[in-house]
Amino acid sequence: DQQVKQNSPSLSVQEGRISILNCDYTNSMFDYFLWYKKYPAEGPTFLISISSIKDKNEDGRFTVFLNKSAKHLSLHIVPSQPGDSAVYFCAASGSGNTPLVFGKGTRLSVIA
Amino acid sequence: EAQVTQNPRYLITVTGKKLTVTCSQNMNHEYMSWYRQDPGLGLRQIYYSMNVEVTDKGDVPEGYKVSRKEKRNFPLILESPSPNQTSLYFCASMGQGNSPLHFGNGTRLTVT
Numbered sequence: 001d002q003q004v005k006q007n008s009p010s011l012s013v014q015e016g017r018i019s020i021l022n023c024d025y026t027n028s029m030f031d032y033f034l035w036y037k038k039y040p041a042e043g044p045t046f047l048i049s050i051s052s053i054k055d056k057n058e059d060g061r062f063t064v065f066l067n068k069s070a071k072h073l074s075l076h077i078v079p080s081q082p083g084d085s086a087v088y089f090c091a092a093s094g095s096g097n098t099p100l101v102f103g104k105g106t107r108l109s110v111i112a
Numbered sequence: 113e114a115q116v117t118q119n120p121r122y123l124i125t126v127t128g129k130k131l132t133v134t135c136s137q138n139m140n141h142e143y144m145s146w147y148r149q150d151p152g153l154g155l156r157q158i159y160y161s162m163n164v165e166v167t168d169k170g171d172v173p174e175g176y177k178v179s180r181k182e183k184r185n186f187p188l189i190l191e192s193p194s195p196n197q198t199s200l201y202f203c204a205s206m207g208q209g210n211s212p213l214h215f216g217n218g219t220r221l222t223v224t
Contacts, residue, residue, distance in 0.1 A: 046213070
């Protein structure tokens, strides 16, 4: 049973517009959420995180929104740039050093 | 430079020939983990280790072994590789509390 779901395998966005990547989770014990970005031939790199005590966290062009009641989080990239083209993984964990659970990833293509 | 180093980056082997993929981190992290990435399946955890001499199964441990004799190293061992273990493997480590996972650059394994 998938605890973290990214229902869109791919997304195409025009350069300069907003990219919105979505993630749903089922485990109500999750209290820490992260987004990772992965380029081909490289390992995933940490992008941004949010704890369950917040509903929004912003870092430059990247903002993560958390809706606990809906068990949903989203990553907004504004404005999108061609260098943002990558696979984005959503991940979640519970308290302490419990293992991260990853979604299947969404491939974002930003078209110039 | 803080990093997770995996070797080799690429490996082609034959069914049944034992192999080891090494992983080393220089951040004094207690938590280390192995993942495999397959098309359409995202990142799935194979094994993880919360500390030296402590290892636990992840979601897909069958056919794999690990050891954690010292904090910095966490090798992944395939005693008798099979073609269904052809995949892209990532090692990762994490510090205390809500800190993000740091990933290595991956090992692409092909078993013929």
